[in-house]
Amino acid sequence: MTEQKEDDVCQPGELVTDNRFKRQWVKLKRNKAALAGGMLIIVYVLSAFFAPVIFPGNPSAPNLIKSLETPSVENLLGTDELGRSILGRIIYGSRISLLIAVGVVSVGMILGIPLGLVSGYYGGKIDFIIQRITDTMLAFPGFLLALALVAVLGVGLRNTVISIGISMVPLYIRLVRGCVLSVRAEDYVEAAKAVGTRDIAILIRHILPNVMVPITVQTSLSMGMAILFAAGLGFLGIGVQPPTPEWGAMLGSARSYLFNAPHVATFPGIAIFLAVLSFNLLGDGLRDALDPRFRI
């Protein structure tokens, strides 16, 4: 017998606990990387929430005497060209980044989920139209799409969120549609139709709850992507505008001092890197934990 066949012989594994949440939690706990990602996200959220407590004072107020100082006890991560504490700006920046992340996935979900549901459930002409639009949007690299939208809408926090959010919509549509196609074929959806349930109720009561798992995973990954995109826009100077402390913008303005004060660029860079990494690690971990096919 070949190796592959031995893998088929896993049915008794089904015996492991029937309690879905317990199983998922244990699986997530065993995934150290996901756990680390989750912890880091909690740290970011806490620092965003308690920013004024951790860093009293205005992170945007210039103090030119202390311009471009290297890390010291007073300023743990040094100061930027206007003498502002980099640590303070990173802490306040996490507020902006998380706000953008949440805003972006909200836009993506609010538009993407209903379109995906309708597209997958009804099929036919409406599906064709939605899918061709999605194809067109996906033909652009996501960042380029966001960039183009900013060019149309203009700069600022709100427009950043909308632009990046819209660039996420096709991802949600694709994902939701795919899941709906498989759930729609389940007998319980047929059963609901057979007992005379209206389509809208079938979509909301039966289909949506059963596609939430991949949506959750996608949301975690999208948040990481949103932070990266926002930082990219900020870096190019067309995202959130100074003096608001935003990681990408910090990176952008630090560009000129890369040689004489490398720490000014390094720390915001690390902040972005870790935030994106944690969301991705958590997303991957969630995928493995929530997918019943991955057993422990």
Added chain:
Amino acid sequence: MNEQLKPLLEIKGLVTRFHTLDGVVKAVDGIDFEVYEGETLGLVGESGCGKSVTALSILQLLRCPPAEIMGRILFEGKNLLELDREGIRKIRGNDISMIFQEPMTSLNPVLKIGEQIAEAARTHKNMTRQEAWRWAVEMLRMVQIPGPNSRARQYPHSFSGGMRQRTMIGMSLSCNPRLILADEPTTALDVTIQAQIMSLLHRLKDEFNTAIVLITHDLGVIAEMASRVVVMYAGIVVEEAPVKEIFKDPRHPYTQGLLGSIPVIGRKRQTGRRLQEIPGIVPSPMETPSGCRFHPRCSKVMNRCCRQEPPMIRLNEHRRVSCWLEAHSTVKKSQAGGR
């Protein structure tokens, strides 16, 4: 019938446990039985009774959840549980091979049928690529696949369910095994295809004198194929008997219930539309009932059954049953004999 023969496979005190998040699952909880050369042993029971796990334990194909296999599995006197990975690999497919229920997933979709059979043959025999291919075609011919030369070049998706199962049988026979473990080999197939597969197994058994352990819940298949029957319930053996006797005179209330609960064509006129029911549900292997495992569903339950596990009682050379009813009657008989 087989007492002068040495058993080909002896299972002694086999226990297979899985350690899961919710605790220990005793899928097989101490079973004994023998398989003799050239016979077909039917292993009957419902889902979760441990019949498939028994077969998988024999070949140690349980890797996924951490399984613990204890007891002794003697194949031609050699304890399979003491072999190392390489040792058991040599046994698999060579001396003992397995046929699975689902012929769709047991074949690799990206390899040609002929390549898959040839591969199985080459792992165990010293054959050149060409020899193995010819061997594969020969195997397909043997399991009555029409046009084996061209069929060997095709991929599994162009085979029907019945043809795939025949291919699997061909593959499992490719090294002339002494024993085949057939786990519900016809359950996924239609009746007419089932009839084809059954007659094929019959013929091959006669030709090669291979012993078969036929695992199924279908008593009709058992009646037609098996010479002896072992009935399992909740991880243990409850009854063992030659096939004719088990159908004519089942002793364990569970066996009686099983036989009564299947609809038989033409019997409706005599018995009416109600089938005999075994009440309740099959117990979960996490929480086996105390005493006799069948007592919560048994129609003849006595006080003793709830408290004490019944011993295995040997009725004669070929029959044994694990039930207090028999214990009482044998005791009475022996007492009567003593006076």
Added chain:
Amino acid sequence: MALLEVNNLKKYFPIKKGVFSRTLGQVRAVDGISFTLKRGETLGLVGESGCGKTTVGRSILRLIEPTAGQITFNNQNLLDLEREELRKVRASLQIIFQDPFSSLDPRMNVGQIIAEPIRNHLKISRKEIRERVAYLMERVGLHPEHISRYPHEFSGGQRQRIGIARALALNPLAIICDEPVSALDVSIQAQVINLLARLQEQMNLSYLFIAHDLSVVEHISDRVAVMYLGRIAELASDQELYQNPLHPYSRALLSAVPIPDPEIRRKKIVLQGDVPSPMDPPSGCSFHTRCPECKEICSQEEPILKDAGDGHWVSCHLW
């Protein structure tokens, strides 16, 4: 007057391929079948996988839109109905599914599952719904105190009972039973068959009982139709069909059923080959490629379903 009358029902599935979804051909899943179902009667529909029996069941409920034909249920032609009217008719024409695992929404509890049809069709209070659900659960042999449990906490047989309770929720006239016991263990199968038989007596239900297991179908049905490649090969009362099968396919099918009695050794008619693809069914009689009694006419002319006497219908040139 029959409760359900199916007339020349057809369902062809187009096979599409390529960018422009060209239709390459059709799978004739159901190719013109007709039958009737009376009040309180059970009609068994047997056949091997791919013969179209499941498609028949779902087409009647219009879970799949039929290609052609008439379906008259309770004096209404179902194929003429608008969405909303159809939704209302479905209250009295119900279905039980084969797979007790996939037919219940894993995210709903038993109470919600059984209450769904009631909430869809009746305007009654929460308390009344709860009472009705509890009553239904009791009726199918479930403990009403398990009302807030989730499907995964039940065994296969119990889940099938939940599905039956859902189908009974609105006092239907007829239930399409699509392989309701084939996923169950032997001892549980008997419980569910008995439950279905009891409910039929109590509520005067009609069943269209679709299954591949000939013994189960014989046991529960009053009349039985044998399907092959989307058509009815033979239709007769259960006794007539099982004692005196006329169609060579029915004979082979019946002889292939393993009898749970080792003393009986029958001669089996082992059919050669596999069922042909419904995409490209054979000419003439669709069974002629495997028929042991094939004549010249069989490959040329399509036989029609005709009465061979006493309501024994058969579609074969031999009769």
